[in-house]
Amino acid sequence: MQISETGQTQGGCPIDHNAISLADATMADPVLRAHPNAYYEALRREDPVHFDDKLNMWLVSRYEDVVTVLRDPITFSDKLGYEAMYASGYFEEFKQILDRDGGGFFPDVIKDDPPAHTRVRRLLEKAFTAHRVATLEPAITETIVGFIEKLADRAQDGTVVDGVNDFAVPLTISVICEQLGIGQFNAEKIQRWSGAVTAQISKMQDREAMIENAKLICELQHFIIQEMKDREANPREDMISDLVHAKTDDGGTLTFAEAVSLVRAMIIAGNDTTATAIGNLLFVLATQPEVAETLRASVDDERALNRFVEELLRLEPPVRGLAKMTIEEVELGGTKLPKHAHVLVLYASGNDDETKFECPRHFDHTRRNIAQHVAFGVGVHRCVGASLARMEIKVAACEIIKRWDNIKLAIPVEELTYLPTVATRSLERLPMTLSRRA
Amino acid sequence: MKVTFVQLDGVEKTIEAVEGETLMEIARDNGVDGILGDCGGSCSCATCHVYVDEPWQATVGKPDDVEEMALEMVYDVMQENSRLCCQIQLNAETDGIRVKVAPGEY
Numbered sequence: 001m002q003i004s005e006t007g008q009t010q011g012g013c014p015i016d017h018n019a020i021s022l023a024d025a026t027m028a029d030p031v032l033r034a035h036p037n038a039y040y041e042a043l044r045r046e047d048p049v050h051f052d053d054k055l056n057m058w059l060v061s062r063y064e065d066v067v068t069v070l071r072d073p074i075t076f077s078d079k080l081g082y083e084a085m086y087a088s089g090y091f092e093e094f095k096q097i098l099d100r101d102g103g104g105f106f107p108d109v110i111k112d113d114p115p116a117h118t119r120v121r122r123l124l125e126k127a128f129t130a131h132r133v134a135t136l137e138p139a140i141t142e143t144i145v146g147f148i149e150k151l152a153d154r155a156q157d158g159t160v161v162d163g164v165n166d167f168a169v170p171l172t173i174s175v176i177c178e179q180l181g182i183g184q185f186n187a188e189k190i191q192r193w194s195g196a197v198t199a200q201i202s203k204m205q206d207r208e209a210m211i212e213n214a215k216l217i218c219e220l221q222h223f224i225i226q227e228m229k230d231r232e233a234n235p236r237e238d239m240i241s242d243l244v245h246a247k248t249d250d251g252g253t254l255t256f257a258e259a260v261s262l263v264r265a266m267i268i269a270g271n272d273t274t275a276t277a278i279g280n281l282l283f284v285l286a287t288q289p290e291v292a293e294t295l296r297a298s299v300d301d302e303r304a305l306n307r308f309v310e311e312l313l314r315l316e317p318p319v320r321g322l323a324k325m326t327i328e329e330v331e332l333g334g335t336k337l338p339k340h341a342h343v344l345v346l347y348a349s350g351n352d353d354e355t356k357f358e359c360p361r362h363f364d365h366t367r368r369n370i371a372q373h374v375a376f377g378v379g380v381h382r383c384v385g386a387s388l389a390r391m392e393i394k395v396a397a398c399e400i401i402k403r404w405d406n407i408k409l410a411i412p413v414e415e416l417t418y419l420p421t422v423a424t425r426s427l428e429r430l431p432m433t434l435s436r437r438a
Numbered sequence: 439m440k441v442t443f444v445q446l447d448g449v450e451k452t453i454e455a456v457e458g459e460t461l462m463e464i465a466r467d468n469g470v471d472g473i474l475g476d477c478g479g480s481c482s483c484a485t486c487h488v489y490v491d492e493p494w495q496a497t498v499g500k501p502d503d504v505e506e507m508a509l510e511m512v513y514d515v516m517q518e519n520s521r522l523c524c525q526i527q528l529n530a531e532t533d534g535i536r537v538k539v540a541p542g543e544y
């Protein structure tokens with residue numbers, strides 16, 4: 001399949017694609033996943049709840065239907081959707097490897113349905129309230145500025161640097177490890193562990209990759225268990241201690257297995273997503289000079305900066321699609337879904353819906369309904385890390401534009417590649433050049 | 439202690455509640471339409487937006503900086519008396535408070 005990325009327009013709005021036919025298209029196609037907006041548009045227009053037979057899933061593409069699904073977590077079960085996605089095709093073997101070599105198989109307790117979900121959800125909500133995140137801002141700013149300065153040093157004299165692997169990824173890992181209280185860490189290892197876990201919901205993993213990833217997850221779990229054992233004996237002021245010693249609202253405690261799954265979730269859920277967002281920030285700054293100009297004009301305006309971040313997340317949402325499953329037959333957007341229909345909720349298409357967001361491919365941080373984007377989801381599973389992620393992206397955006405200039409891609413746009421997954425749309429690397437602001 | 443929510447459909451719900459709970463929790467636990475409380479009171483989703491009735495405005499005061507920023511998300515329907523009700527706790531002073539649910543898209 002061929003998709004051109006010329007700057008076409010339609011009624012004055014930019015579109016980055018040609019029209020596409022649904023008949024021969026599938027999300028299993030890496031070329032389509034790299035440049036999906038034409039496909040999303042065709043889905044919304046022609047078949048908003050579409051069965052992708054290669055994926056064996058129903059794609060939900062309209063804003064309204066995305067919200068309907070997310071607002072009904074009982075009919076559209078997160079637990080069942082996630083389980084059916086997890087290590088898909090090889091689940092039993094995957095579980096055996098973890099039981100044998102990884103200290104156990106620990107189901108993700110946060111990916112449960114209410115009311116069981118509510119019990120653990122309340123615990124996590126306390127960790128990243130907007131007020132708590134505000135108190136973290138000065139220290140996190142210092143960390144981020146350190147990464148920005150280091151990359152500027154490396155990029156001297158036109159040296160090509162990688163905005164994803166030399167910057168966005170180690171930066172987010174360092175922030176979350178600081179929060180969890182993991183003092184000594186190997187960022188490269190954490191990146192590989194993180195990739196191994198997210199590959200389980202990618203739908204694009206073959207058996208060989210599954211075995212390789214299962215091994216990495218075993219390592220990750222041993223690492224987590226060791227950190228937790230340490231906090232059991234010596235509690236400290238950090239999130240691992242909080243989770244190990246947490247009391248739930250009903251006065252109970254978490255089991256060890258539940259706590260392992262939550263520490264793992266905190267390491268993973270915030271990593272690839274936030275790193276992807278910061279990679280997207282660099283991509284947009286390098287390819288849309290007028291957006292860089294908007295940001296430069298906003299550095300002293302907290303409101304404008306926040307709106308800038310929201311619009312970035314709307315335009316380039318890191319999370320593309322997550323799975324849910326119907327617990328009974330139900331009608332959605334005019335289509336009858338059978339019981340146990342496996343649904344892929346396309347947050348990215350919801351954000352791109354022209355009936356909701358006028359001129360959706362255009363970056364406009366002044367749009368009226370800016371915060372109604374669904375990059376963090378909505379409803380009971382709405383991202384618990386949203387405040388932290390927003391702050392990290394805001395600080396990165398603000399400090400980058402103050403310190404860097406001439407941010408440019410070092411390879412043609414068409415040569416950029418994305419991770420093999422339906423769950424996110426994440427740049428694998430971002431070769432770029434930059435200079436220090438004079 | 440009592441709280442009154444005026445829903446968008448005009449229905450008034452007066453709810454008996456206990457000190458220390460937030461208005462969002464009270465509304466959510468009692469099925470007040472339009473108060474969703476997605477973020478569980480973390481002040482990060484703005485799905486608990488209300489307009490505070492005039493006599494109570496001085497008592498509950500203005501939003502702090504963090505809440506101001508979260509309110510930006512609903513700025514198209516924001517008013518002078520807008521508050522995110524997960525940030526208002528019920529206590530002796532707010533006993534009897536009356537708020538209107540603000541319109542929201544989801």
Ligand code: HEM
Nearest residue numbers: 110269270273274277318319375376377381383384385389
């Ligand atoms: C820009 C960065 C981020 C994006 C785009 C993002 C997006 C999302 C989305 C779309 C969901 C799922 C909503 C659903 O099921 O419908 C989610 C859930 C979640 N996120 Fe994030 N996230 C980000 C950063 C973070 C961070 C920094 C953390 C933690 C430190 C985090 C922790 C979680 C957790 C634990 C859940 C599961 C919540 C639940 O099911 O109740 N996320 N996120």
Ligand code: FES
Nearest residue numbers: 475479481484524
């Ligand atoms: S419940 Fe999310 S801001 Fe109040």
